[in-house]
Amino acid sequence: MERDGDEIPQPTRSLDVEAAANQTVVxxxxxxxxxxxxxxxxxxxxxxxxxxxxxxxxxxxxxxxxRVLQDGLKSHLGVSERSK
Known part of the structure; x- marks a missing residue:
């Protein structure tokens, strides 16, 4: 959802979830x-x-x-590690 830019719903309080008799809130x-x-x-x-x-x-x-492709790409892109 983050990657796709979808809205991430807010969490629901467990006390607010209505469950049927054969359901369990997890x-x-x-x-x-x-x-x-x-x-x-x-x-x-x-x-x-x-x-x-x-x-x-x-x-x-x-x-x-x-390994050669990774090293070559890093060199070409001027990076040595993934930026976080």
Whole structure:
């Protein structure tokens, strides 16, 4: 909801919730910062294209493609860590 810009509803007091005889009111707390951090660090799969000769040379040299791409993007963008 935060990411989509949706309005986040205010919490309802448990005493104000009307439950039927076969229903139970459950209280839970949502603390977003740890979840946001976890989501930001989650790996995202990317598909890319490189010349065959470069792929073969990189494979021969045991290149970690993900690490090289991450390092290259950080260098290109002038960052070393995620800004919070």
């Amino acid at each position: 209280l839970f707390e949502v603390w977003m910062p740890p979840f946001r951090d976890d989501m930001a660090e989650r790996a995202v799969k990317k598909t890319l294209t490189i010349p065959k000769w470069l792929d073969e040379l990189a494979v021969e040299n045991n290149v970690n493609f993900s």
